[in-house]
Amino acid sequence: MTEQFPIYLHNTLGRRVEEFQPQNPDEVLVYTCGPTVYSYQHIGNFRAFLFADTLRRVLEYNGYRVRHVRNITDVGHLTNETLGTGVDKMEAAARRENLTPREIADHFTEIFHRDQALLNILEPTAEPRATEYIPQMISLTERLIGRGYGYCVKGDVYYDVDKFPSYGMLSGNTVEDLIAGARVEVGEGKRSPADFALWKAAAPDKLMRYESPWGMGVPGWHLECSAMALDLLGETLDIHTGGEDHVFPHHEDEIAQSEGATGKRFARYWLHNAFLQLSGAEKMSKSVGNILTVGDLAERGIHPLSYRYFTYQAHYRTPQNFTWEALEAAQTALYRIYDQVADLLQSSEPAGLTESGAAVRNAFREAINNDLALPEAVAVLNTMLSNSTLPPEDKLSLLDDFDRVLALDLLAVGRGLIVAGPAEREILDRRAQARAERDWALSDELRSKLAAGGLDVKDTAQGQRWTRSDVLPRVQAPQTGAGH
Numbered sequence: 001m002t003e004q005f006p007i008y009l010h011n012t013l014g015r016r017v018e019e020f021q022p023q024n025p026d027e028v029l030v031y032t033c034g035p036t037v038y039s040y041q042h043i044g045n046f047r048a049f050l051f052a053d054t055l056r057r058v059l060e061y062n063g064y065r066v067r068h069v070r071n072i073t074d075v076g077h078l079t080n081e082t083l084g085t086g087v088d089k090m091e092a093a094a095r096r097e098n099l100t101p102r103e104i105a106d107h108f109t110e111i112f113h114r115d116q117a118l119l120n121i122l123e124p125t126a127e128p129r130a131t132e133y134i135p136q137m138i139s140l141t142e143r144l145i146g147r148g149y150g151y152c153v154k155g156d157v158y159y160d161v162d163k164f165p166s167y168g169m170l171s172g173n174t175v176e177d178l179i180a181g182a183r184v185e186v187g188e189g190k191r192s193p194a195d196f197a198l199w200k201a202a203a204p205d206k207l208m209r210y211e212s213p214w215g216m217g218v219p220g221w222h223l224e225c226s227a228m229a230l231d232l233l234g235e236t237l238d239i240h241t242g243g244e245d246h247v248f249p250h251h252e253d254e255i256a257q258s259e260g261a262t263g264k265r266f267a268r269y270w271l272h273n274a275f276l277q278l279s280g281a282e283k284m285s286k287s288v289g290n291i292l293t294v295g296d297l298a299e300r301g302i303h304p305l306s307y308r309y310f311t312y313q314a315h316y317r318t319p320q321n322f323t324w325e326a327l328e329a330a331q332t333a334l335y336r337i338y339d340q341v342a343d344l345l346q347s348s349e350p351a352g353l354t355e356s357g358a359a360v361r362n363a364f365r366e367a368i369n370n371d372l373a374l375p376e377a378v379a380v381l382n383t384m385l386s387n388s389t390l391p392p393e394d395k396l397s398l399l400d401d402f403d404r405v406l407a408l409d410l411l412a413v414g415r416g417l418i419v420a421g422p423a424e425r426e427i428l429d430r431r432a433q434a435r436a437e438r439d440w441a442l443s444d445e446l447r448s449k450l451a452a453g454g455l456d457v458k459d460t461a462q463g464q465r466w467t468r469s470d471v472l473p474r475v476q477a478p479q480t481g482a483g484h
């Protein structure tokens, strides 16, 4: 392992920034609540997955190995998650499309994976599907009943929150507040209105239902994350991540279930990202109907990595406002970086670091290790690029180094921008010759010819430099509607 530097993270549990100390210095155990695959994941959902990916990359940058589990929810999600009411989202989509729930899940999982790859989100170490964890969820429920935390009422099994005195430790909610605010699941026969379902009886018309000791039913939607985390990561995780909407009830209930079953602390650090907002105070959600996908961005000429870069402009705990103007400005800024990389690559290659290069690297690491201060980290990168005293080899080495966290394909895109085919090379040579002979008319003619083929040439003190204009997508004029 390389030399390690302190990492500071904001822990929702306790609501303060703490120095991160893993249980085992060789491997950090991270769990992220994954997508519910009854529909597209919108760019607001991807803000959460990008945040989790950046966290993982920061840990790896610091020399840690990371075991990262992120689930696929393909059963048991209701339209009103807090109240436990409404229709099953998977089944509603299946009926609407005249497909089986499994077909719906496979379809949207595939699209999620495609978008994840376009955004350079690393595949998690394990990606369990809820439908494959029914036996573990049933045995966890049995364990909770056995330890006095669960009770069965007519085929439903509830968690008895009065038995778990620290219920509310993450969200700050008290059981009294929840009842008074009617933020509790409905259900007949519950001992307390704040109790939540571990297992729900399912009528025969349900498309997905499972045999259990309490009759045919489905798991409550909080149960899967506890069951999978216990199975794949053990009793105590280092870090659990999710969107801030998951703090209550989802993560509060995960704690109650996991700690009720094991008697051990479930997660040592809880990290939550704030929302992407389309306008003012509204979070981007499927039910509001203002969703945008990675595909929608592509249609508008936005490179997926421009969206990744855009998310770095706000700290993960700050709500970020989405506007097309802001996203396009982010793309312009990222493309300017790519152009600078392309320029650098035409005169040098990455090499070791000088002392001043190493100081820049330290500034970058300090930013990312300070609770993932990506806006500062990006500022370090941009200041570095405009530093005229830093050798180009250093700049390229630093770009390569920073990209382990930023995941913007900086060198790869830069190299793609300076590709010139044999025919273009020949024209470039002729043009260099023409310039040497001060034949400006021919030089201009050849420049236009190259430009028509997608190669933009400029003349510098070191000779011709070029970038391709046909590699990166360009913003298209907006179609009707779409998000404005």
Ligand SMILES: [Zn+2]
Pocket: 032, 033, 034, 225, 250, 254
């Ligand atoms: Zn979860």
